[in-house]
């Protein structure tokens with residue numbers, strides 16, 4: 305087991321790294337803005353990992369020599385990796401789509417990197433020692449820039465055949481009323497996706513706007 309476990313939350317607007325030691329205690333945490341351009345984002349991750357390894361005095365566990373402190377790296381991304389092509393798909397940070405992010409990170413960092421959908425990472429974490437601890441089946445939902453979810457059964461992420469199991473954000477909102485048309489367009493190509501209502505920016509807009517809420521009382 306590595307001395308440190310580096311975990312990165314690769315979000316649409318920021319990239320945050322957290323480091324756990326062998327005991328699972330948080331050692332450090334750092335956040336940088338996400339440049340929002342693919343090549344620059346790969347470099348931002350590389351630099352963030354390099355600075356953390358330097359501060360800890362650790363090296364990638366696949367490069368560590370005996371006696372050296374080692375670290376492993378996992379990264380959660382908004383999107384999933386296509387099992388057929390290895391390319392990113394379904395990312396709401398759409399500039400990530402169709403990019404070989406995992407391969408490019410391996411290369412840029414000269415280490416093996418585990419890449420997984422961020423909602424799956426979240427669901428697994430909650431299933432392990434969070435709100436879902438002790439339950440065989442856990443469905444975890446994240447609402448942020450977009451909306452994602454993951455399913456964990458018996459401590460394992462269920463990815464499904466297309467690695468999108470649990471992703472309910474691009475299902476249409478049910479029971480649409482006539483006055484709700486036209487429905488909001490989504491980056492995925494559909495209209496009226498759940499994610500177009502249930503995500504941070506849309507909830508904020510709804511709260512600020514006129515809306516259909518009953519304000520009486």
Ligand SMILES: [Zn+2]
Nearest residue numbers: 474490492497
């Ligand atoms: Zn959609």
